[in-house]
Each structure stands twice: as structure tokens, then as C-alpha cells.
Amino acid sequence: MKFLGLIFGNLRRSKTRTILTILSITVAFLLFGYLAAIRVAFTVGVEVAGEDRLITRDKVSLINLMPKSYEADMERIDGVDNAMHQTWFGGIYQEPRNFFPNMAVEPEELLDMFPEILLTEDEKQAFIETRTGAIVGRTTADRFGWSVGDRVPLNSPIWPLKSGGNTWDFEIVGIFDGAEKGTDTSPLYFQYAFLDEARQYGQGLVGWYTIRVTDPARAADIAAAVDAEFANSPNETKTEPEGAFIQGFANQIGNIGFIIMCIVAAVFFTILLVAANTMAYTVRERTNELAVLKAIGFTDSTVLGLVLGEALVLTAIGGLLGLGLAWLLVAAGDPSGGQLPVFYLPVSDVLVGIALIVVLAFIAGFLPARSAQKLRVADALRR
Amino acid sequence: MAEIAQPQTDDASLVDARGIDKVFKRGSEEVHVLGGLDLQIPKGEFLALMGPSGSGKSTLLNLVGGLDRPTQGTVTVAGQRIDNLSNRRLAGWRARHIGLVFQFYNLMPVLNARKNVELPLLLTKLGAAERRKRAEIALEVVGLGHRMGHFPRQLSGGEQQRTGIARAIVTDPTLLLCDEPTGDLDRKAGDEILDLLTALNQQQGKTIIMVTHDPRAAERATRTLHLDKGRLVTDPVD
Numbered sequence: 001m002k003f004l005g006l007i008f009g010n011l012r013r014s015k016t017r018t019i020l021t022i023l024s025i026t027v028a029f030l031l032f033g034y035l036a037a038i039r040v041a042f043t044v045g046v047e048v049a050g051e052d053r054l055i056t057r058d059k060v061s062l063i064n065l066m067p068k069s070y071e072a073d074m075e076r077i078d079g080v081d082n083a084m085h086q087t088w089f090g091g092i093y094q095e096p097r098n099f100f101p102n103m104a105v106e107p108e109e110l111l112d113m114f115p116e117i118l119l120t121e122d123e124k125q126a127f128i129e130t131r132t133g134a135i136v137g138r139t140t141a142d143r144f145g146w147s148v149g150d151r152v153p154l155n156s157p158i159w160p161l162k163s164g165g166n167t168w169d170f171e172i173v174g175i176f177d178g179a180e181k182g183t184d185t186s187p188l189y190f191q192y193a194f195l196d197e198a199r200q201y202g203q204g205l206v207g208w209y210t211i212r213v214t215d216p217a218r219a220a221d222i223a224a225a226v227d228a229e230f231a232n233s234p235n236e237t238k239t240e241p242e243g244a245f246i247q248g249f250a251n252q253i254g255n256i257g258f259i260i261m262c263i264v265a266a267v268f269f270t271i272l273l274v275a276a277n278t279m280a281y282t283v284r285e286r287t288n289e290l291a292v293l294k295a296i297g298f299t300d301s302t303v304l305g306l307v308l309g310e311a312l313v314l315t316a317i318g319g320l321l322g323l324g325l326a327w328l329l330v331a332a333g334d335p336s337g338g339q340l341p342v343f344y345l346p347v348s349d350v351l352v353g354i355a356l357i358v359v360l361a362f363i364a365g366f367l368p369a370r371s372a373q374k375l376r377v378a379d380a381l382r383r
Numbered sequence: 384m385a386e387i388a389q390p391q392t393d394d395a396s397l398v399d400a401r402g403i404d405k406v407f408k409r410g411s412e413e414v415h416v417l418g419g420l421d422l423q424i425p426k427g428e429f430l431a432l433m434g435p436s437g438s439g440k441s442t443l444l445n446l447v448g449g450l451d452r453p454t455q456g457t458v459t460v461a462g463q464r465i466d467n468l469s470n471r472r473l474a475g476w477r478a479r480h481i482g483l484v485f486q487f488y489n490l491m492p493v494l495n496a497r498k499n500v501e502l503p504l505l506l507t508k509l510g511a512a513e514r515r516k517r518a519e520i521a522l523e524v525v526g527l528g529h530r531m532g533h534f535p536r537q538l539s540g541g542e543q544q545r546t547g548i549a550r551a552i553v554t555d556p557t558l559l560l561c562d563e564p565t566g567d568l569d570r571k572a573g574d575e576i577l578d579l580l581t582a583l584n585q586q587q588g589k590t591i592i593m594v595t596h597d598p599r600a601a602e603r604a605t606r607t608l609h610l611d612k613g614r615l616v617t618d619p620v621d
Contacts, residue, residue, distance in 0.1 A: 005494070005498060006491070006494070009493035009498070012493055013493050294474065295450055295477065296483060297474050297503060299471050299475070300470055300471070300474070302506075377450045377451070378442075
């Protein structure tokens with residue numbers, strides 16, 4: 001701590017250079033934090049996916065429907081605690097850009113399978129009892145300004161009504177929050193019975209199944225047993241952990257995590273060169289001063305520590321500033337105006353950012369610090 | 384020009400350098416800067432080292448101050464042989480025993496006078512308040528009590544050198560080594576610095592070795608030695 005005055009004094013030596021370097025580091029960490037939030041938005045649910053939940057879909061394609069009767073067959077398999085189905089509705093609110101996920105489900109089954117969906121008891125009851133009732137997540141409710149009691153028309157290009165047309169009317173009977181920060185609060189759920197009764201075709205068919213297993217350690221065996229159960233049937237199945245299913249869904253857009261990692265790596269490599277160049281320059285122009293410090297008794301390792309300390313202070317100021325700005329920007333809302341189901345900067349990414357600050361400081365400062373450490377006093381004083 | 388006869392071994396010598404050779408390598412060429420040099424300096428002496436450029440004055444000063452090591456020979460200061468210490472131990476030894484005054488002051492431009500003087504104290508276990516107090520006392524001793532908060536760029540050459548002297552004496556070192564302390568100053572400021580060094584020697588008993596080209600500066604010393612081509616001589620060529 002007693003060397004901090006010296007470290008800060010040296011950083012003040014060339015204010016313009018220090019400020020520009022700090023700003024470049026700030027931008028890098030701002031990007032890191034903001035892109036981390038975007039990555040989370042695109043892989044929403046992967047981290048909070050239930051370890052005890054499996055997803056079963058048609059082996060050929062997710063868009064192929066499966067018989068509703070599979071549910072009872074699944075629940076007879078050893079290790080399956082419960083099974084429920086969901087059916088993609090594809091409803092559009094007013095115009096196509098207002099996309100959000102909406103599915104037909106059996107209410108009791110949904111609430112049992114996904115305890116992370118938080119509703120009041122009254123809302124739960126209304127959902128179960130109201131044929132045209134729907135519950136919607138807070139993100140989407142806020143996005144469109146919906147509240148309980150509102151009637152919401154959704155246009156489904158997939159499911160025309162028996163009565164003609166594609167516009168289905170729903171009554172919002174509940175708005176749910178997520179038990180965890182990463183819980184997706186963008187979907188709308190309504191009764192499968194309503195869909196099955198009112199659609200023109202597809203009666204008795206569902207989109208995919210969610211299975212809860214009794215023992216997560218046996219999930220792989222149970223998944224294999226489920227797929228074996230429906231082997232050689234008209235609708236063979238593919239069963240996988242919920243997390244893998246969600247990740248696969250996200251990967252349909254592209255490997256967002258990989259793309260973001262590439263961008264961040266390129267930015268950090270550039271910033272590393274900037275910071276290393278600054279540190280090398282600052283040591284080179286201070287050769288004589290470092291020699292004087294050694295002459296009056298500073299050891300080689302103390303001088304090494306001083307230069308590394310400078311690099312750390314430089315990157316810490318820029319890095320923490322960047323992470324802080326990213327936090328503020330993310331808190332201000334997602335860039336799509338609410339289309340991203342979740343948008344937040346996870347604490348784990350902040351911790352990774354802090355670790356990156358230390359790593360960046362070490363790499364940028366090491367070579368200049370080593371040259372300062374190896375400086376021979378008498379030689380340097382003669383220069 | 385004849386080599387000077389060195390005094391017999393004196394156990395009371397503060398500095399005892401024996402058989403000192405110093406060779407620098409410049410590429411494949413070897414440059415012999417000091418050759419077979421013996422030097423004893425008693426405690427409390429104010430020694431001036433004179434000689435032409437390249438005669439080895441500063442090199443000898445560096446060896447006595449533990450800033451460099453002889454190629455051959457031994458250097459003992461205050462009973463401690465220093466030529467065979469590790470870099471780390473030698474740095475610690477310098478911090479405790481040596482005060483250095485440079486021709487171009489070598490102050491840290493980013494620190495004010497008080498912080499500059501405090502620098503050697505950062506290597507001690509003293510607390511911040513005690514470090515500050517000692518730095519202020521040292522600056523008072525050199526007559527800069529009123530300039531403590533000024534940065535080097537705000538001080539005259541003479542004031543910067545006084546600050547350098549305050550930094551050198553703040554740890555109460557065994558030995559004060561001055562390399563051309565008046566070399567960058569005008570006559571008046573140079574005289575003031577020499578007055579200060581004389582006072583430190585006479586009033587506080589500081590042992591001082593001063594490298595200088597200036598005969599007027601050397602007159603302040605209690606003994607003057609001349610170096611030529613790496614050897615101590617009695618009849619210098621001016």
C-alpha cells in the first residue's frame with residue numbers, strides 16, 4: 001500500500017497517454033460485459049434448465065407433431081416421474097416483429113413440471129379453470145403493456161380455427177415471474193384443450209414432451225429407454241436433457257457463444273497490445289528513475305512489483321469502469337426493446353471479467369517489469 | 384606521475400577496498416577501468432576523489448556504494464564485506480548504509496520534495512506518519528522546510544540538489560556518496576551545497592566521499608585523492 005503513491009504518481013506522468021489507455025481498456029470490458037448479457041439472452045434457460053428434466057421430440061424434426069398418447073406410455077417407463085406435452089402455437093401479436101414464444105399446455109402439468117414459474121394461487125386457479133385463459137411472463141406483459149383481465153388477440157399462421165380465420169382470443173389470467181434470474185419470462189401459455197378443440201386439424205397431436213425423472217443420475221438411461229419405447233413407430237423420438245435441447249435451439253441461430261468469444265478475444269488481443277505498449281514505453285522512458293530506485297535500495301523484485309502494480313492499477317481502473325458501464329447499460333434494458341427473453345449480466349461473468357483484469361495486467365506488464373527487474377544499476381545510471 | 388602509497392591496514396577504517404580491479408566488456412574488447420587499487424577511508428572523513436574523465440572515479444564510487452561489483456578484490460564497509468553479497472542483500476545493505484547524491488539530482492518528477500525524500504523510508508518498517516516526520520526533518524536540515532510540497536520542476540537546481548541531499552541523509556546512512564554534486568550548479572548554488580556537505584561532515588560526523596572535477600569543491604574535503612587510468616596517484620596531471 002505504501003507504494004501506491006509512487007504508482008499513481010507514475011500514472012499521472014503522462015495524463016493523456018494514461019487516459020487513452022484506460023479508455024481503450026474500458027471499451028474492451030464494456031463490450032465484454034454487454035456481449036455476455038447478449039450471450040445469456042440467446043442461451044436463456046441453459047443454465048437454469050432442470051437437471052431432472054428431459055425433452056422428447058420427434059426424431060426427424062422438431063416441427064413434426066407426435067401423438068398425445070405418448071404421455072401415458074412415457075409415464076409407465078421406469079424412472080419417469082411425470083411427463084407433459086407442449087405445442088408450439090406461433091401466435092403473432094398485431095405484427096410479425098412482435099415475436100414471442102407461445103405454447104399450448106395442460107395447466108396443472110405445466111405448474112407441476114416448472115415450479116420456477118411463479119403465480120399467485122388465484123392466478124393458478126384461473127389458469128386451470130379458464131378455457132381461453134392464458135398466463136404470460138413478466139417480460140412480454142411489460143413489453144406489450146398487458147395486465148390481468150386484458151383480452152389479447154393472437155394470429156396463428158400454423159393453426160386456423162374451425163370457425164374460420166387465424167385470430168385466437170385469449171384472456172390474460174396471470175402474469176408470472178421467474179424463481180431464478182435466468183428463468184425465461186417471455187412465453188405465453190394457454191390451455192391445450194382449447195387449441196385441440198378449436199383448431200381445424202391436428203387433433204390429438206402435440207409438439208414435444210418434457211419428462212421429469214426420479215433420479216437425475218439415471219437421466220441418460222431413461223432417455224434411451226424412452227427412445228427405445230417408440231422405436232419403429234411412425235413417430236420415433238429423440239430424448240435429451242433440457243439444457244442440451246435449449247442449447248440446440250439457440251444454435252439454430254448460430255453458435256452465439258462462440259461468435260461472442262471470437263469478438264471478445266479479438267478485442268482483448270488488441271487491448272493487450274495497447275496496454276503492453278504503454279507499459280513498455282513507460283518503463284523505457286523511466287530507465288534512469290528505476291535505476292535510482294534500485295540505487296537507494298529498492299530490490300529487483302520490488303521494482304518488478306512496482307511495474308506490475310502499475311499495469312494492474314491501469315487495467316483495474318479501465319476494466320472496472322468498463323464492467324460498471326456494462327452493468328448500467330444492461331440494467332437500462334435490452335437493445336431490441338424487449339424482444340430478448342432475459343437480459344442481464346451474470347455475476348459469474350463479472351467475476352470472469354475481474355479475473356481477466358488480473359490476467360491482462362500480468363501479460364501486459366510482465367515483459368516491461370522483467371526488463372526493469374534486470375536493469376543493472378551502474379549501467380543504467382551511466383545512460 | 385607515481386602511484387600513491389596507501390596507509391597500512393587500519394581496522395578502524397570505515398571503507399577498506401583491497402586489490403580492486405574493474406574490467407568492463409564492450410563487445411569483444413575489455414576495458415580496464417581500475418587496476419589493483421587499495422583504498423582505506425576512516426570514519427568521519429570527507430574525501431574528495433579527483434581525476435580526469437574516464438579515470439575511474441565514478442566506478443570506484445559505485446564499488447564502494449555497492450552499486451557494482453569489482454572484477455577482482457574485496458570491498459568492506461563498516462566491517463561488512465559487500466562485494467560477495469547477493470543482489471537482494473546488497474540492495475538492503477545500500478538502503479541501510481548508503482546515501483547517494485547525484486550530479487543531476489535524479490529526483491522523481493512525479494513526486495513532490497517531501498515524497499521524494501520519503502522514498503528510501505518506504506523500504507523501512509516505519510509508519511506513514513513517522514516517514515513524513517523524518518522527511519520533513521531532513522528537508523528542514525537542508526533548508527527546504529518551506530518547499531516541501533513543491534515538485535522538482537518547481538525547484539531551482541540548487542533546491543533540487545538540496546532535496547537530493549535530504550533524500551540521501553533521511554535514513555541516517557553510514558556513508559554519503561556524492562557524484563559531482565555541484566557539477567550542474569552555478570557557483571553560488573554550488574557553494575551552498577558544499578557548505579551543506581561540510582556541515583554534515585563537521586557537525587554530524589558524516590563520512591563523505593565526493594567525486595569532483597572542481598578543485599574548489601575538493602578544497603572543502605579533509606583529504607583529496609587523485610585517480611588516473613584506474614590508479615591512485617600522488618602527482619596528478621591537470
